[in-house]
Amino acid sequence: METIKKKTRARDTVARWNSCGFDVGLVPTMGALHQGHLSLVEASLSECDKTVVSIFLNPTQFGRDEDLDQYPRQTETDLRILKQMGVDMAFTPAKEEMYQENFCTWVVQEYLTEKLCGAFRPDHFRGVCTVVAKLFNTIQAKCAFFGRKDFQQAAVIKRMIRDLDIPITVRVMPTVREKDGLALSSRNRYLSQKERNSTACLHKALIAAREGFQSGVKDIDILLGLMRERLNKGGGIIKPQYTEIVAPDTLNRPETPSSSDIAAIAAFAGDTRLIDNMPLGGKNRDIYLNQAGNERV
């Protein structure tokens, strides 16, 4: 595995692969890799000829009061895991490599970014769109892999790709969950044991909305009520920020829910902000880890 810090070298390497006719896959990450990231890496390894994993803790997607400083950093461990998996390139630029002096150009999006998490994190998606566009321009991959856990992020990025004509395909992969349903996130390691014990209620709330819908409840307010009721069983430790049901393309709340609509939650456990989502209909395609599933990390 090549570990590359410079954009020009990364670009040249990928250009060489492209000129050989290899399909290149890109997995953008902020490091602190967990089984959720690794499922994206596995998808790229199996679908593409060459796999690039970027590790860049992007400061511009964190708000002033958010957790940039505490965000877990474990680059050596991450690189060891990626090498073992057979990744071809780790792209690990420094902040100064990605944001040069007098940086002043941003990719912004209206509408989709104003809803759900965007309503509470005003510049978050500006930072996400900008860094992802930069990564796409640097690593000219055929396909990029994102996790469905960050459902709004995937919707925003797909819209950005369409609107800006970026020549890349996005694959959105199933959420990976702990055995009790907690969606894997680098932020889970912030949780105290007591908080961790309460977090399964997010998953249970999503399941409650699904079960309600699938048993015939077509009233949004009732479905939202089911979710909130389940969240409240977090014993006061889980503080919901939003509970929503939205259409997957517009992120608007539908008048009458349909099976492709998404139940989505953001909640705090102490200072830790957790998000999760699940479609109301269809098969639950999420991946639930058993104890043995965690061995890579």
Add this chain to the structure above:
Amino acid sequence: METIKKKTRARDTVARWNSCGFDVGLVPTMGALHQGHLSLVEASLSECDKTVVSIFLNPTQFGRDEDLDQYPRQTETDLRILKQMGVDMAFTPAKEEMYQENFCTWVVQEYLTEKLCGAFRPDHFRGVCTVVAKLFNTIQAKCAFFGRKDFQQAAVIKRMIRDLDIPITVRVMPTVREKDGLALSSRNRYLSQKERNSTACLHKALIAAREGFQSGVKDIDILLGLMRERLNKGGGIIKPQYTEIVAPDTLNRPETPSSSDIAAIAAFAGDTRLIDNMPLGGKNRDIYLNQAGNERV
């Protein structure tokens, strides 16, 4: 010459050229081609193996009260000229091809876009950056050609390319001028004969700043005064919007001018907005047409 309206077909054609190792040049235009555009096309034809000229009257870079509706359209003539010159592809997308339903992603830039023209045309450079990013993503050229007449536009685009890591090189080509110094612009055809007779004062004002600087005047206010005085000789027909001297990288007014700084003017002749600029130092590399120079258009 292929004339292509669809982004996917244009992209595929260019990808084929790239895979053959051809250097592709792109000349983005809004049509209504004049000798200024054609000098960009000639540069691309001589420097690149394949030349793509885009003709797209981009609505998003016009303000609500600006001249989108009147802007000259002459696509058949433009295509005939480009074909005669040996251009390989004309990319002529419709508005709906470039801006799909629910379009909501924009490339925005701070600082550089707030100065000069940007101060008077608030969303102009958002429209320019967005459409140029889209064209760069669709036509994956090695090199793009822009005119120095739109000096701020070139500075903004170069900064966008740097900030977003877009893999393309920009070449900024000399301003082409009528014999009396008026910079060529598609908007010049709006001018009445009486207005046209007064427009040479823009060029004379820039020359006055140059001559002042080169004869030893190092006081910005005096240089700006020389420019304004010359503009006022437009007989009341020319109404200046701004007269400025700026550093080429920051677009800030320097405390003491240097030879790389740029004298820049925007002015109205009737309803027609004209812009022009010239560096204070160095050789005047602009191209002045004689009567015989216009034969292509």
